[in-house]
Amino acid sequence: MTENNLSSIPNEMLTRTRSLSIVIPTYNESKNIVKILDSLRAALTREMNAEIIVVDDNSPDGTSQTVEEYAKSSTNSGYSIQIIRRENKRGLSSAIVTGIERAKGDAVVVMDSDMSHPPQTIPQMVEELQSSDCDIVVASRYVKGGGVSGWPFKRKLISKGATKIAQHGLGIKIKDPMSGFFAFKRQIVNNIKFDAIGYKILLEILVKAKGAKVKEIPYTFINRTAGSSKLDLSVGVGYLQSIWKLYRYGKSVQASERRTSVHFLSKAGRFYTVGASGLLVNYFVSFLFGAVLSNLWYIYATMIGIVFSMSSNFILNKIWTFEDRKFDPRRTLMQYGLFLGFSGIGAVFQLLMVYGLVELRHVNYSIALFLAVAIASVGNFLLNKKWTFQEKVWS
Structure with missing residues (x-):
């Protein structure tokens, strides 16, 4: 199977046995992963028929082992937990794509593992997908009712700048295209070939999922209290590379x-x-x-x-x-x-x-x-x- 090409997934893998898949990419998140799994246990109901897919890039702090131990002790939780351990660190976006490939749910939720994305928002996201005429639900920091807690001014400035670049450079209309917390109907990405460059896979879905209808709902982003942020200069470079790649993609598929x-x-x-x-x-x-x-x-x-x-x-x-x-x-x-x-x-x-x-x-x-x-x-x-x-x- 080609890792970043979802159109290459065998038909039997597309057979739906669950209604919801939650993809959580991790790297050195042993201090947070149990907290997020406990919070998901409290937020999810048996009726949601969910699976949790943790994709770990071979964290040296033992994140994958922690998830395995947690899964063994949670056999009666009402949902399954599986860990995908990748031998080499290959980046956030490609980790998410790997999780999507394994997902069996009709709906897929992508979220971070550092407790910045509240699991309590997931039921509302799923409800919007089921009841509204939309294909993607984005948990947004920048719509009315949303916000950010615990960010210094420079982090807010970087986020706003990156958002404006995405909006104007790629023609994206939503207010928070940089969100890492979103849900979508699995079928809209079946034929997408992902490049998985940078750290915001939502951008690639928004650009390549033709005709997908998007709805934003508010949530408050809470800055991590444990572990270390992955934001550095290489992340910025990767972001600009992904913007350029997506711009070229949009230009190539548009009529003259x-x-x-x-x-x-x-x-x-x-x-x-x-x-x-x-x-x-x-x-x-x-x-x-x-x-x-x-x-x-x-x-x-x-x-x-x-x-x-x-x-x-x-x-x-x-x-x-x-x-x-x-x-x-x-x-x-x-x-x-x-x-x-x-x-x-x-x-x-x-x-x-x-x-x-x-x-x-x-x-x-x-x-x-x-x-x-x-x-x-x-x-x-x-x-x-x-x-x-x-x-x-x-x-």
Whole structure:
């Protein structure tokens, strides 16, 4: 069986013997796994006819052994527990795909094992799948009634930035496409070939499950209290790789679009998505030089972060937004200089406009800032489109 291609699953494996499968990927979660299994025992009823599938990437802390011992002591719990132990650590998304391949339920729930996703929400998710006209139910932090508990500001900023990149870069409409807590009807992924890059498999399902109807329900994400977070620089790189891969996938399956307005808006959307990614690059690089690799003065570290983010913005806009893949040195340096110049002009314009609106027109600062950013960003896009990358403005 090809691990990431669900269309290759033999027909007999698709025979449903249970109504609900819960997939839990783990790596070094021995401090949390018993708590989550106990919570599931309290939340699930016998009528739900559930199975729990724990996929462990050979955790050195003995997570898989803990699950095996728990399963042996829970034979009369009303649901089954199976452990899939993968010999090599291959990543969160591929672990989830492995669990989905083994799932026998008509509905599948994916959740984390660190107690950040409350099992008490699962009955509502399953009920929505059964009673509503939807194929995917996403437990959302960003709809009314949802929220996040225990996150520092920088974690919230990273999450919001990644969400905006997914929404604008991939055309995803829901408010929390980065959720790791969701349920779906098993049949919608039967013919999907998963790439399983990065750490958010929901993104891939949303992009590749054609015509799937999605509903969001609120929940409160609770930051882990035991174990360590898996969020690091490699996770960020993997996320950007998955966004690029999914963007290329969407582009390859869509019919060629001839309308000028759609071309223009598509490039504008990509331009602003790149801008959002630049914020993440700026933060990570500044933090890296200011707190991890060296003890640079924070101003110097921030300046390095700005240079990196502007450079990454230029490269991404050249390759992705404006699809210019010619990199002869003279032309590229000229484009780079123009890009930096227009970015500088936009920054000066933004400062002057904010000052003028606040000091001379007595406009509220937040409104003035919004107007200035909006106008400066539009101007930046149009100037770079016309002069840096030599395209017609309306094209």
